[in-house]
Amino acid sequence: MQLKYLPKIKTPEDLKKLDVESLHTLCDELRYYTVNTITEIGGHLAPTLGVIELTTALHYVYNTPEDKLVWDVGHQAYAHKLLTGRFEEFPSIRQYGGLSGFLKRSESDYDVFGAGHASTAISAALGMSEARYQNRQDYKVVSVIGDGAMTGGLAFEAINNAGHLGRQITVILNDNEMSISPNVGAISKYFTRLISNPTYNKLKKEAWGMTKKLPLARGTIQAFLSRLDKSIKNIVVPGMLFEEMGFRYFGPIDGHDLDEVIKTLEMIKDLDRPVLLHVLTKKGKGMSVAEDDPVKYHGVKPNGSVNGSVNGSSIKKVKQKLSIPSFQDVFGHLVCEIADNREDTVCITAAMREGTGLVTYEKKFKDRYYDVGIAEGHAVTFSAGLATQGIRPIVAIYSTFLQRAFDHIVHDVCVQNLPVIFCMDRAGIAGEDGPTHHGALDISYFRCIQGIMLVAPKNGNEFRDLLYTALNHNGPVGIRYPKSSSVEFDKEGQATLLPIGSWNVEEKGQDIVVLAVGPMVFSAQNISKELAKQNISVEVVNCRFIKPMDFGYLKTIISRGIYKVITIEEGVIEGGFGDGVSSYLLENGFKGKLKRLGLPDSYVQHGSRDQIFSELSLDEEGIKQNILDLFDEVKEHY
Numbered sequence: 001m002q003l004k005y006l007p008k009i010k011t012p013e014d015l016k017k018l019d020v021e022s023l024h025t026l027c028d029e030l031r032y033y034t035v036n037t038i039t040e041i042g043g044h045l046a047p048t049l050g051v052i053e054l055t056t057a058l059h060y061v062y063n064t065p066e067d068k069l070v071w072d073v074g075h076q077a078y079a080h081k082l083l084t085g086r087f088e089e090f091p092s093i094r095q096y097g098g099l100s101g102f103l104k105r106s107e108s109d110y111d112v113f114g115a116g117h118a119s120t121a122i123s124a125a126l127g128m129s130e131a132r133y134q135n136r137q138d139y140k141v142v143s144v145i146g147d148g149a150m151t152g153g154l155a156f157e158a159i160n161n162a163g164h165l166g167r168q169i170t171v172i173l174n175d176n177e178m179s180i181s182p183n184v185g186a187i188s189k190y191f192t193r194l195i196s197n198p199t200y201n202k203l204k205k206e207a208w209g210m211t212k213k214l215p216l217a218r219g220t221i222q223a224f225l226s227r228l229d230k231s232i233k234n235i236v237v238p239g240m241l242f243e244e245m246g247f248r249y250f251g252p253i254d255g256h257d258l259d260e261v262i263k264t265l266e267m268i269k270d271l272d273r274p275v276l277l278h279v280l281t282k283k284g285k286g287m288s289v290a291e292d293d294p295v296k297y298h299g300v301k302p303n304g305s306v307n308g309s310v311n312g313s314s315i316k317k318v319k320q321k322l323s324i325p326s327f328q329d330v331f332g333h334l335v336c337e338i339a340d341n342r343e344d345t346v347c348i349t350a351a352m353r354e355g356t357g358l359v360t361y362e363k364k365f366k367d368r369y370y371d372v373g374i375a376e377g378h379a380v381t382f383s384a385g386l387a388t389q390g391i392r393p394i395v396a397i398y399s400t401f402l403q404r405a406f407d408h409i410v411h412d413v414c415v416q417n418l419p420v421i422f423c424m425d426r427a428g429i430a431g432e433d434g435p436t437h438h439g440a441l442d443i444s445y446f447r448c449i450q451g452i453m454l455v456a457p458k459n460g461n462e463f464r465d466l467l468y469t470a471l472n473h474n475g476p477v478g479i480r481y482p483k484s485s486s487v488e489f490d491k492e493g494q495a496t497l498l499p500i501g502s503w504n505v506e507e508k509g510q511d512i513v514v515l516a517v518g519p520m521v522f523s524a525q526n527i528s529k530e531l532a533k534q535n536i537s538v539e540v541v542n543c544r545f546i547k548p549m550d551f552g553y554l555k556t557i558i559s560r561g562i563y564k565v566i567t568i569e570e571g572v573i574e575g576g577f578g579d580g581v582s583s584y585l586l587e588n589g590f591k592g593k594l595k596r597l598g599l600p601d602s603y604v605q606h607g608s609r610d611q612i613f614s615e616l617s618l619d620e621e622g623i624k625q626n627i628l629d630l631f632d633e634v635k636e637h638y
Contacts, residue, residue, distance in 0.1 A: 001029065005018065006026060009087065010087075012064050012110075027258060030055075033082070037091055038078070041093070049285050049287055051079065052256075052286070054255050054279060057258060057261040058265065059084070062265075062269065063140075064110055067141070069110070070112060070143045074102035074103035077103055086107075094432035100434055103115065112128070116436020116437055118148065118152055119151075119152025119155045120154060121144065122155050123154055123161075125143035126167070129165075141168065145172070148351060151374045162247070162274045163247055165274075166273060167274070169274050175252065176280075176294070250275065250277045251279060253277070253279055282294075324485050327484065329357055329486070332357030335358070336364055336365070337464075338468075345393075347361055349370070376397055377407070377408045383413070384416065387419055387420050388416075392421070393421070396423045397422070397425070398424070399442040406445060413476050417451055417476070421479065426438075427442055427482055428482040428571060433606060435603040439482075440572050442454075443569060452477070452478060455478070456517050456518040456546055458544065461490055463479070463489075464495050468496075469497050482570060501545045501549060502544075503544065503545065506542050510537050510562070512627060512630065515568070516568045517544075517546060523620050524540040526620055530624065547580070554581065554588070563593060565593075566596075566627060567581050569598040572598060572600070572601065573597075573601070577598075578597070593634050599616065604616070
């Protein structure tokens with residue numbers, strides 16, 4: 001397809017110069033360019049394809065960035081980036097040093113609020129609406145939230161508060177799970193146009209005012225009119241929940257009918273009160289395979305689309321199969337293995353069945369699988385309730401998303417010492433999704449909770465051992481593992497119960513001790529072999545138990561007179577594993593020098609794991625250099 005309009009759109013002002021027919025062509029170009037670019041470089045695909053027309057209409061009708069457009073999560077906002085001056089940079093999206101895959105305030109004035117976690121858009125937009133009131137300004141505020149994000153409690157907390165405050169805010173409910181049926185087609189469009197028409201609203205207001213002048217039965221007539229109005233809305237409009245919470249509800253309308261979306265936005269944009277517009281869209285719209293399987297094509301890897309067509313253009317498929325399963329796949333296998341043997345176990349996740357590896361489990365053990373939606377706090381307290389009645393819950397949530405449930409972990413699980421197992425996927429560097437998805441903090445925030453056990457497997461086989469050990473433990477346990485290969489895994493292997501707090505010496509040495517967490521153990525072993533050629537003897541320890549630590553082993557460091565220690569973890573240094581090690585050694589008479597390696601006290605940006613590790617000197621070359629530097633420092637001091 002020849003791109004006639006898209007390359008010329010530098011700001012939404014250029015969009016407003018186009019006629020309606022040209023806008024339709026622009027939408028085709030947006031869809032075509034997004035599919036071809038993202039299938040080549042990888043990224044979120046189906047979400048943006050579902051909001052091409054909606055995005056175009058919003059920037060066409062509203063005066064952005066003066067009017068504030070707030071997107072929930074941001075992975076549905078690729079078209080938004082293309083229409084706000086980032087066409088030339090778009091092929092760099094999610095690439096190291098390139099555009100973010102989410103919204104980012106430092107990237108563009110049009111990105112008024114950045115977020116990688118769901119259900120935040122209405123709260124943020126309401127804050128902007130109230131700031132407009134406090135500052136006596138006159139811009140519009142629009143929040144676009146997907147129906148998936150509406151499962152999060154934060155969204156309803158915001159709706160409740162918005163209805164109470166009564167300020168101007170327009171919430172676009174992007175409903176991409178419901179098909180557009182005849183029931184909500186022409187009749188719905190007609191009714192929405194009728195009740196959103198300014199003339200109709202004016203007449204309704206005047207008619208209501210006239211009843212106040214009636215000398216008799218005024219209250220009775222007004223009550224009847226009110227009941228009649230609500231009854232009609234209950235029959236025709238499926239939005240009384242929002243009406244009762246103080247919002248004026250419109251829709252549903254076809255979110256792919258550009259003319260209808262523009263017309264509706266034009267009619268409601270000046271309403272000075274909370275408004276909710278219900279828009280029906282199809283996730284993956286315009287790409288047949290993505291429409292058929294929007295979950296699979298929510299995000300694609302480079303060259304990851306299949307033979308299909310977008311506006312007549314075919315796309316080839318390139319498959320890559322890994323011989324060693326990822327930690328996510330290992331987890332999926334292990335929970336099925338456990339469920340076959342233990343009927344008291346269940347699995348819980350928060351809208352992340354595919355991402356956490358629970359697809360097979362859900363099919364085999366449907367009655368023991370719970371997806372609570374984007375509601376991590378509820379997932380944790382729900383698991384606590386199950387645990388009080390003898391069920392053993394395994395809660396699978398990304399490390400970064402589990403942060404939202406910190407209070408629930410403390411008060412509802414740990415204070416009561418309930419045997420809930422938290423399996424934290426994406427612990428450490430999550431790659432191209434960037435700082436909102438890196439699992440940087442779980443070691444720090446788990447270490448400070450009393451009574452919890454925290455572990456990290458070095459490979460898939462040890463994952464089995466630690467998971468079974470957790471099931472044998474009568475208390476809460478966190479298991480963290482990265483988004484990467486499991487290094488090695490035997491599907492037919494047998495579990496070994498590990499002594500709580502035990503570490504394992506993988507390589508013996510006497511010059512320096514490297515205490516490594518998770519798969520970092522293998523990097524340390526490779527470095528140990530290299531340094532042996534330089535007559536440097538490195539002891540490598542697999543610190544699979546982060547809490548409690550192996551205090552018995554730590555005492556041997558002091559008693560053996562070792563003066564050089566390095567800790568390696570895929571988490572922030574502040575409050576992390578290395579902090580725990582250094583505190584213990586210092587308090588118990590260690591006289592040597594210790595260096596902590598991990599993530600910095602700043603937000604790590606997006607890029608591949610290899611690129612980020614190299615930048616942070618957490619790759620093998622960087623770790624090796626840190627070891628050599630430590631030797632030089634010790635020579636100067638001892």
